Amino acid sequence: MRTLFLQAPSFDGFDGGAGARYQTKREIPSFWYPTWLAQPAALVPDSKLIDAPPHRTSLAEVVAEARNFELAVLHTSTPSFSSDVKAITALKDANPALKVGLIGAKAAVDAEGCLKSAPVVDFAARNEFDFTIKEVADGRDWKSIRGLSFRDADGKIQHTPDRQILENMDDLPFVTPVYKRDLNIHRYFSGYLKHPYMSLYTGRGCKSRCTFCLWPQTVGGHRYRTRSVGHVIEEMAWAKKAFPEVKEFFFDVDTFTDDLPRAEAIVRELGKLGITWSCTAKANVPRATLKVMRDNGLRLLLVGYESGNQQILHNIKKGMRIDVAKRFAKDTRELGITVHGTFIMGLPGETHETIKETIAFAKEVNPHTLQVSLAAPYPGTFLYKQALEKGWLDDANADLVNEDGRQIAPLSYPGLSHTEIFDSVETFYRSFYFRPNKIAAIIGEMATSPDMLKRRLSEGMEFFRFLRERREITH
Template identity: 25%
Template structure:
């Protein structure tokens, strides 16, 4: 009889590798994907454990020590592209120390480039392609019965020195049939986790997901390429929120959905239920500028929404079109105005170094960001991630350092033809200084300093990010 023990691991990644000079204010969020998979396999009779290395500050040696004590049959790792090298190194260390363990890998990266990932990291035994909610429990049962992993749809595995890719599963995940996340086995939750700066103004706070996927087809994004679009019902979400509040005293949640407003009827029902049940929860979310309206935003504010983040990316219409945003600058301004009218704070996410970027388009973007009415501003570097349409187009538009370990969004790996890496970095710093050294963002931040922890982290962020840049 094989062991039913499985350990899920969030690989150890130094915050400096992700945030550079912003490491001290960098976020450490619960691994939502692992929490859900742990809950799913627990329902099937398995005994899951979660080791969250970044949150616990664990080294590879610490992980190996814990694995030897648990002695699991399976070890599941997760990684997006910025963390894939760490996952590969950890897999190698685990295979050397616990050779009998079957090492699994899931996440957006291996879903995008499965063969390349398996070839590069020979210590990974089985990978998952796409959502693993159904594939993982089926695989565990299949392997424990002595059958080949290659019989399970949605996987890539090794068989007689060959890679067998069974492709993505066809069926749609019924989210309401899934259990609540296994927060109870997450060591230190929620208190050891740090929220993204200015993403919450009450604590304890935690991120949640109420839907999957996005209807957008942006060329640089994983979501439109790989995920089906689905949502939990309003009733399921309310049950989740009540559970988090009653058991963990959660007072605020950050909706990490790619686009919270996709399912309008379900959204309206959820907002009305939040208002009626008086849960006293505040929250923030992400949305597309072309999918909000005044009625919706007013209801969101009444239901506790205090901040909304829009993916804007650029202030140049030609580049917006090239990115596949399917929005206009006018729609951006209108969405910001409507949020302000509803009393909701706005954050704009931008990137620099796009295909076709020039000094003139950068100047246009900075001016647009400063004059469109935003309360807050983020700017990272355009990064053609593996498996996205942008990764196939990059060589046509400039020089692309196609090395996975450098793709963290905080340092430029794609350099447009008319610019240099130094110019991109200097322009990012200039954009931050120009945006934040104005009355609107200063006043917006002052409204949030009731929480001293946020105030201190904010002051440090402004010093590091605005005055010194990211220093990656």
């Protein structure tokens, strides 16, 4: 079947289909590559991938394209579901014969709910969906396809047995040729990565049990399955030639450093290719490994610190010790490795005092840049179940974003309200960035090149607009 893979238009500036922890609009406009869509697209010959939000592709333009396809596969999420259903309705109005299915965390954990609430949807592919979608596109009888929930000829919802988790990750083709074919890489931005950048996965799953983290609990699983070193390097060599303008490659995998010997083997080969690269990491990577990574092209680590309070880290099963994280921060500074730190306000156990403690911790570890998010209990996560059981989440906040696609503070606790948690984000940003030494560092960075000057000024304007719009939400 001629297949369209689609990240539909939704909120302006909304990044819904990427591997980012939360689907939302960001403080500074940023878009991640739609790797979850590109992977099955790579399995289906003559398919097409449209990532509408970063390309500013209108619904009318998508509808015009949809007339040429027999099958459409949309990535959906809890915040974007209603808008995705509206897009599907428009697609089917233009092409009534079109079959439409959903993938993504929401479809994985509540396939029946998706189908019941959206009669225009024909099927949902659960959990690890790549080969499920391939078999649908191949025209197989849906009853024979594992991991599929679908509406039969009588309109009844049917569920086939679960698909086994993919063991050999090398069975998945490269995603970068799909990027080359269908995407404008200049449309993808991140405030802490060089532009243009490119991201891809080197494995799936995460052995950590963080209660809030979306992908391991819904699609990827907790067992870390990896592509072989040779498979990764072969794609990187291809991508380097295909995208000479890319200034940085980012390994957007749950934790690239979970398998240290494999990580070191990959980076030594990256060093031979002369590639500048970055990745996610826990704040416990040994100094010796950090040095190997730095010596072979590593520029930046994306580190989820989450909180500066040890009890909160225990509450969310982070498996990180504050003293280890501080030592890690010292090592990265001394080795000249840039760190982008991420933090979350409103996790279980949060109080006025723990907020102050986390801000003080952030200043001490002092990442080059940081992102402060609000705890988001996505369906399918332990945090979601916990929030329902304990009454921390009410129905009014279940969509996790406001009508513009910006994060709200969906959780509240005795002694700490939604509004107080929401306001703590601005307090955090101002306390961290409006310090003389941090301001001096940003000015020094801007002085390095005209491009960096232009970029930081633009981001600064976006950041202050973000703060202003947040205040308007609460007043």
